[in-house]
Amino acid sequence: MIWSCQAEELTAAEDLAATIAADLAAVVTLPPLALAETAAAVAAFIRDQHPNEALSATYRLVLIARALWAIGEEQQARRFIAARGAAWQAPPLLADMAVAREISLPHWRALLDSRTVRPTASLARGAIWIVDLQCLRAAASTGLELTLFRTIKAMVDHLASVWDRTQGRGILGLRHLQAAAAELLNCFPRSRSSRVMAEEIKNQFQARLQAARICRAWQALPEIICLDMQGS
Structure with a gap:
């Protein structure tokens, strides 16, 4: 609509x-x-x-x-x-x-309209938020690894507040992780290099969520799942 x-x-x-x-x-x-x-x-x-x-x-x-x-x-x-x-x-x-409160409405609009971030139905394990890594990489403007990691840091630091109500209980789904890693390195998605980079990207998300848990005094930590195997 x-x-x-x-x-x-x-x-x-x-x-x-x-x-x-x-x-x-x-x-x-x-x-x-x-x-x-x-x-x-x-x-x-x-x-x-x-x-x-x-x-x-x-x-x-x-x-x-x-x-x-x-x-x-x-x-x-x-x-x-x-x-x-x-x-x-x-x-x-x-x-x-x-x-x-940490993120402005125009920023939310940019994330929603670009489909970089979107919520899905909530399950027993808490709120589920999905980040599309290909969209996020495009938002990082360049193909530099450092730029992408800085973008991840900024985005997770802003997104963290969506888990405040559940005290950190929930799920962060990463979509197109393997494809984004391969594009970043300009290599094949199934190559060893892209797998290593995909793991490093996932670790960056994990580190920022760990930092958010400490800063926001969450009782739990959002679980990170890779959605690449679900046909994404």
Whole structure:
């Protein structure tokens, strides 16, 4: 679903706020004034940060939920995503993204739209977040190993907050790990060199999660799994 927010007429801003307010009113319980102000704040952010852009339903959910969280309504934010996400095929885990204070909304949008990071259904072992290494490598701008590792460090340090609610319990899935390692070294995916590099990339993720566990006082550590064998 694509949500267009073009402001061609004077009433467009009011229409946008009214649409958001209607979405909120259908799910959350807020005083009328608070609801209207929240909708207006989201509409203003969209006009300022994304003028004449098309926004995905996923990003729209995150924007509105973040606004609810910002006024101290985290449970309402989670309820909104759970209700609207079901209709728009967005997982409830987006709520953890919306309340992740360490990462900006435009940054989340870049990660979501590029499919570098995405949540999947939560299992008994906790929240599952998938990182696509080929997309991440492209975001690193160059093929230099050091640049990729710096990108991994920065991304995991920001992403870590999505596991705060579960005290570190969850899963980090790495997709296209072997392919990204081979592209980095310009060698065959099944070669010994690419396997060694893939293991080193995985170790980088492990090290950053270990650091996050200490820094954030998690009781557990997200499990890292490689999804290459699942046909990715």
